[in-house]
Amino acid sequence: MKRFIGFIRKEFYHIFRDRRSLFILFGMPIAQILLFGFAITNEINNVNIAIQDHSKDASTLEIINKISNSKYFSIKQIISREAEIESIFQKGKIKAVLNFEKDFGRNLIKEKSAKIQIITDATDPNTANSITNYINAILQNYQLEKNKSIQIDYQIIPQTRMVYNQELKSVFMFVPGVMTIILMLVSAMMTSISITREKELGTMEILLVSPLKPFQVIIGKVVPYIFLSIINAAVIVLLSIFIFKMPVEGSLFLLGAESVLFIITSLALGILISTISDTQQSAMMISLMGLMLPVILLSGFIFPISSMPAPLQVISNIIPAKWFIIIIKGIMLKGVGLAFVWKETLILIGMTVFFIAVSVKKYKIRLE
Amino acid sequence: MGISLSNIDKSYKKQIAVRNITFDVNPGELFGLIGPDGAGKTTIFRILATLLLPDNGKATVAGLDIIKDYKAIRNSVGYMPGRFSLYQDLTVEENLNFFATIFGTTIAENYDLIKDIYEQIAPFKDRRAGKLSGGMKQKLALSCALIHKPKVLFLDEPTTGVDPVSRKEFWEMLKRLQKRGITILVSTPYMDEAALCDRIALIQEGEILDIDTPQAIVDKFPKDIYNVKADNMYKLIQTLQRYEHTYSVFPFGEFVHYTDKRVTFKTEELQHYLESSGLNAITIAPTHADIEDAFMELAKK
Incomplete structure (x- = not known):
């Protein structure tokens, strides 16, 4: 011993x-x-995005505000021409571009549907995926608020709960x-x-x-x-x-x-x-x-x-x-x-x- | 309590390390293995220290079989490998303490055995072993190998890389240890150290050339040997090598050792030959053969 x-x-x-x-x-x-x-980290925080707004009406403004108020995104640039998208992605600072179609607000009311294009930089696929999901969620949320007064025949309301790590x-x-x-x-x-x-x-x-x-x-x-x-x-x-x-x-x-x-x-x-x-x-x-x-x-x-x-x-x-x-x-x-x-x-x-x-x-x- | 080897063979893959090694070391003897690098000395040590298994042959150390009784041998021998193998990041004292502890003893218990040696390095006992000079490292390694009072001591080239003064001191220590009844097997590439052993085995390329006392080995030298000197050493060797009667020529310090093929040899004749070859300040004097000459002679065959 x-x-x-x-x-x-x-x-x-x-x-x-x-x-x-x-x-x-x-x-x-x-x-x-x-x-x-x-x-x-896999979470996204303060991701830099750019906006191209062909419509510039009340509803696009509202959506843009919602996005910029969330802690996930910060709007760094407003662009006016499609051609700019390529070059800002190449610089690498901006990870996503939101493109509102022309007459977005009017289409939304008259045609009951309007288009928004989400372009993400997928050199990092995980982040690109998360960004798309987060923006989708914000858009959904906006739609729900708008549709509150309207009665839909049936609706599925998913109630998700992430257990063991609620804040992910x-x-x-x-x-x-x-x-x-x-x-x-x-x-x-x-x-x-x-x-x-x-x-x-x-x-x-x-x-x-x-x-x-x-x-x-x-x-x-x-x-x-x-x-x-x-x-x-x-x-x-x-x-x-x-x-x-x-x-x-x-x-x-x-x-x-x-x-x-x-x-x-x-x-x-x-x-x-x-x-x-x-x-x-x-x-x-x-x-x-x-x-x-x-x-x-x-x-x-x-x-x-x-x-x-x-x-x-x-x-x-x-x-x-x-x-x-x-x-x-x-x-x-x-x-x-x-x-x-x-x-x-x-x-x-x-x-x-x-x-x-x-x-x-x-x-x-x-x-x- | 001695050492005995009979017909030991050992190869590493296809490379033969030692072949048919047979010798006995008597109890209390200081026995030297003399040979150049790569002769197989370390292999013999490792076999005896139970670190390698021989391919053929039998060997005993202190009466114990190196294969069957390897545990008992490990308890009773002191082994100092050729390469400095102590802990460089431990101090002198910590190293000694460590080896005392793993052999189940203490420094105090066996201090009388290592006293002579350890006193010389004691002033540096708080220094890390890696920072010691070559001579001091070897003294510490010897102290560590002795701390458990081994009956047999294996020292593989203990004086390689050590200055001449420390070498001399080291051999004096070995002589003192021998007087205490420890059987010592030591190897060295230095021929001058061979003369200090009781008996020596000359080894080359894994085979033993001769085993005898240093004196007997020298006495067996068959020729008269001459110290030759001239102003241009290099040219002298070349000239001698071209000489038709030359038997052997080896540089030896400031001289060249020369032997002649003929039984009757007149120095004047050689003097004349050298002078005619353009060498000056020539001296030729008879001298005694030493172990190096004997080794060279044996290695020739």
């Missing part, structure tokens, strides 16, 4: 003396969460994802690098020729990172609660326990990576390419798994991050207990056992 504690103490020396890694270890989670929380804040989606990425990356990359560093610097040679048992070396490498990752997870949860007002509906204890489980899964994966790579560089490449990309692309963090092609949906099942994201979304947003996430939890436990078994089997007690 004394040997083991001595080994762990040495690991902490390494971690605290390597300022750069320490900075990455604690700086990255904070930077990422703030970045995803503030900068990267994208940060609710990003926090679980970012937390997953960070725990995965810190745990897997850092352990695999720290084990391969011993190989690279030749110290593994001495460790092998010592009474330390392989599992002592491995566990000794892992323990410090469990601590650091728990701190990281706590920092992320606190940031999301206090800065982004993210709720934790379920039990904090369960959230903590599941996070520790996922940390251990990632660490086991890190050990596995270190058994197949001989240099720090290759360990880092495998961690980044082999973990980061699948976690971002296939875990359902950004792209919904249900809309992926079938083969990718199958592959997504072997990504531990997918299951962890389901678990923490459940706990944080829906407030579910273990009864609802036991299946995912079991899958993670199974993966962890598998990774550890393979690493112990692959761990070399000699140099070859």
Whole structure:
């Protein structure tokens, strides 16, 4: 036991003396969460639009006012010629142009229908889509107000309610994802690098020729990172609660326990990576390419798994991050207990056992 | 408590590293593996330190089989790899403490063994190991390899990259450790250090050329050897190599070591040949063969 504690103490020396890694270890989670929380968002806010009004009557004015009063749009330009549309899109500031047809107001009253053209810059398809939806909603709203006095024979009134995230804040989606990425990356990359560093610097040679048992070396490498990752997870949860007002509906204890489980899964994966790579560089490449990309692309963090092609949906099942994201979304947003996430939890436990078994089997007690 | 190897073969993929290595190191002996880089010295160390499995052959360290009893061997040997393999970001004291702890001992417990060595680096005990000079690094590495009182010590090129004064000190330490009954197997590419061993094995290209005491190896040298010197060293070597009676020519410090093919050899004749080739300030004097000459001679065959 004394040997083991001595080994762990040495690991902490390494971690605290390597300022750069320490900075990455604690700086990255904070930077990422703030970045995803503030900068990267699917919501639209203050989108610049331009108006081309061929009619200039009471109803177009009313619609324009409604649009400019909403917090989603700000009207930056009034244009008079069709030819200008192309050039303002090319400048890139204006994301949409509203084009009212000639005699819009009169058509509306006399013909009972009038046309408005919405042209959006679809270089960013998601934003273009949102813009169209928001403008449509404003137009609908205007129509409803106008038609209040008129009796329609029948009418469907949809009552939508967005549960678990009423305000559709994208940060609710990003926090679980970012937390997953960070725990995965810190745990897997850092352990695999720290084990391969011993190989690279030749110290593994001495460790092998010592009474330390392989599992002592491995566990000794892992323990410090469990601590650091728990701190990281706590920092992320606190940031999301206090800065982004993210709720934790379920039990904090369960959230903590599941996070520790996922940390251990990632660490086991890190050990596995270190058994197949001989240099720090290759360990880092495998961690980044082999973990980061699948976690971002296939875990359902950004792209919904249900809309992926079938083969990718199958592959997504072997990504531990997918299951962890389901678990923490459940706990944080829906407030579910273990009864609802036991299946995912079991899958993670199974993966962890598998990774550890393979690493112990692959761990070399000699140099070859 | 000694070391024994018999018919050890080892290849890396298709590259043969060592072939048919057989030798014994007696308990308490200071045994040297002498050979150039790439001769296979490190492979032998790694096999004995249980880090590599030999393809063929058997070996024991302190009576323990290197394959079957590898755990026991790892407890009782001190191993200092050729490359500096301590933690560069840990201080001198932390490194020593770490190795003491993982071997289940403390610095205080075995301080008498490392005292001589450690005292020399103690003034720098709070310095990071990576910031030490080459000589101090090796002293620290030796201290770490000794901290658990090993019965057998493996030192792979401990003096490579170390200044001459530290090298001398290092060998004095080895002699003192030997007096305490530790069996030492050491390798070096420096022929002058070979003379300090009890016995040596000369290795080249994975094969042992000869095993004997340094004196016996030198005595076996079959020829009379001469120190030759002239004003132009380069031209001297070239001229000698062209000489019809030349047996061997090797640069050796400020001299050239020369041996002649003939049994009866007159220095005047060589003097005359060199003068006629346009060399000046020629001196030719008989000298003793040393291990380098012996090695070159053996390597020729």
